[in-house]
Amino acid sequence: MNDIDAINAAKTEFREAYNTGDVDRLLSVFGDGFADLSAGVPSFFGDEAKSVLRSRTVSLFQSYRVTLVVTIMSIRVVHNTAYDFGWHTLTLAPPHGGDPITSRRRYFELWRKGNDTKWRIELFIDNLDVPPAMPDDEICSATVYLQCSQQ
Amino acid sequence: MVIEITCEEVWREISNYLENDVSPELRARLEAHFKGCAHCTAVLQGAGNVVQLIKDGSVFDLPNGFSNRLYKRLQDRLATRRRKSRH
Numbered sequence: 001m002n003d004i005d006a007i008n009a010a011k012t013e014f015r016e017a018y019n020t021g022d023v024d025r026l027l028s029v030f031g032d033g034f035a036d037l038s039a040g041v042p043s044f045f046g047d048e049a050k051s052v053l054r055s056r057t058v059s060l061f062q063s064y065r066v067t068l069v070v071t072i073m074s075i076r077v078v079h080n081t082a083y084d085f086g087w088h089t090l091t092l093a094p095p096h097g098g099d100p101i102t103s104r105r106r107y108f109e110l111w112r113k114g115n116d117t118k119w120r121i122e123l124f125i126d127n128l129d130v131p132p133a134m135p136d137d138e139i140c141s142a143t144v145y146l147q148c149s150q151q
Numbered sequence: 152m153v154i155e156i157t158c159e160e161v162w163r164e165i166s167n168y169l170e171n172d173v174s175p176e177l178r179a180r181l182e183a184h185f186k187g188c189a190h191c192t193a194v195l196q197g198a199g200n201v202v203q204l205i206k207d208g209s210v211f212d213l214p215n216g217f218s219n220r221l222y223k224r225l226q227d228r229l230a231t232r233r234r235k236s237r238h
Binding site: 004005008009011012015016069070071072073074075084086087089132 | 152153154155156157158159160184186187188189190
């Protein structure tokens with residue numbers, strides 16, 4: 001399995017951990033000293049980050065049925081380090097009925113390949129996505145002009 | 152369990168997907184990705200439209216003399232390139 005396939009597989013574990021409410025499976029995708037820079041909550045680093053992630057996700061899985069859709073835009077690998085970015089669409093459904101809540105976030109992850117050849121997340125950061133939009137007309141025309149003049 | 156696939160891998164495989172020239176495993180990964188990715192779905196639909204247009208010969212009713220003009224333009228461009236490469 002090449003490195004990109006291995007990271008795709010690790011992201012699948014990440015997704016399935018959320019979708020099955022399996023905290024240990026989720027934590028297995030993160031490195032021991034990872035940095036958690038998730039949006040809207042305080043940042044944590046190292047051992048604390050894993051403990052806080054465990055606590056947050058235990059609470060999340062107790063409160064909601066979770067569905068995560070992962071959209072990986074790109075994975076880039078440089079030796080034993082890699083990064084990927086894309087979107088996480090998280091739907092939280094109250095277990096006893098009620099309207100589900102869906103949020104879509106843009107994420108960036110830094111990966112490190114361990115001595116056991118497993119890829120794990122070293123840094124995670126995300127922010128809330130906004131609806132897609134085309135650039136304003138004047139930016140579009142300036143970009144087209146730039147592309148033409150470079151040919 | 153369907154393994155994730157990146158947008159970049161999806162773009163590389165779109166024409167094979169449209170031509171039904173992908174393995175069942177890859178097809179499942181691509182289709183799972185399309186469900187969650189509006190960007191790749193747009194690329195897929197765009198590529199699908201191009202294939203439809205190409206299949207539909209009536210869309211490409213070319214004006215009289217088009218082939219001759221195109222041939223002459225290609226010849227001119229090739230001649231210019233040859234001249235430039237000699238200098």
